[in-house]
Amino acid sequence: MKIDTAELLTSCAQSVDFPDPGAPEVAFLGRSNVGKSSLINRLVRRKKLARTSSTPGKTRLIHFFAITGGSRELRMVDLPGYGWAKVSRRERGGWQQLVESYLQKRPPLCAAILLQDVRRDVSDDETLLLDWLAERGIFSLVAITKTDKLKPMRRAKRLRELRGQLEGLGDRVVATSAQTGEGMDALWRAILAAADERESSSLRKSPGSAK
Ligand code: GTP
Ligand code: MG
Numbered sequence: 001m002k003i004d005t006a007e008l009l010t011s012c013a014q015s016v017d018f019p020d021p022g023a024p025e026v027a028f029l030g031r032s033n034v035g036k037s038s039l040i041n042r043l044v045r046r047k048k049l050a051r052t053s054s055t056p057g058k059t060r061l062i063h064f065f066a067i068t069g070g071s072r073e074l075r076m077v078d079l080p081g082y083g084w085a086k087v088s089r090r091e092r093g094g095w096q097q098l099v100e101s102y103l104q105k106r107p108p109l110c111a112a113i114l115l116q117d118v119r120r121d122v123s124d125d126e127t128l129l130l131d132w133l134a135e136r137g138i139f140s141l142v143a144i145t146k147t148d149k150l151k152p153m154r155r156a157k158r159l160r161e162l163r164g165q166l167e168g169l170g171d172r173v174v175a176t177s178a179q180t181g182e183g184m185d186a187l188w189r190a191i192l193a194a195a196d197e198r199e200s201s202s203l204r205k206s207p208g209s210a211k
Helices: 036-044 089-104 124-135 152-165 184-205
Strands: 005-012 025-029 062-069 072-078 109-117 140-145 173-175
Touching: 025 036, 025 089, 025 184, 036 062, 036 072, 036 109, 036 140, 036 184, 062 089, 072 184, 089 109, 109 124, 109 184, 124 140, 140 184, 152 173, 173 184
Parallel strands: 025 072, 025 109, 109 140, 140 173
Antiparallel strands: 005 062, 062 072
């Protein structure tokens, strides 16, 4: 998609601060350091829109970005990463509460993109999250990240292994790299299709609101 504007709308530590629902939202979730902020930056072609860090786990906020392009409006939602080695049970509970409060009741949410590092195996964290999303009828995609980090043979082997571990998701698994731009067109196609679907279903639900 051609991007006209991309800006940070707000960053929230609790659900009462979430912005009023507006344009369709796409959420990015995954382990800390997996590349969520980098992927958002690459998708909207802004180097420093979402903060990226080499000190994982610092951000415990939900960042909402407002994107416009042509006649389209969209929001991208950067969820805090999970899986830091040293966090207390209380902190873990805090993450879960914040993320669930977003995912559970957010009418504009049209797709959740779960990121998975190409060099790691899919863990229970990812499979539980995918099941959790499916149970709630939230459309999900998996973006395998950092594919540029591996040489072609190893990369192909890892992608086969990961697709095996993510059995059942089929073409909802996309190989990506924020460095080379691999997979961005495929992700955009899926995002825009999900956003269109959300908008047409909300028009069907409230026909009076159609202009
Ligand atoms: P948290 O916000 O801490 O949860 O991390 P995050 O998931 O937002 O990851 P972030 O985008 O900050 O990236 C973490 C590190 O991985 C940074 O040093 C990035 O430069 C690097 N990185 C992210 N994506 C890629 C990629 O596609 N290729 C390469 N080579 N490095 C990447
Ligand atoms: Mg980040």
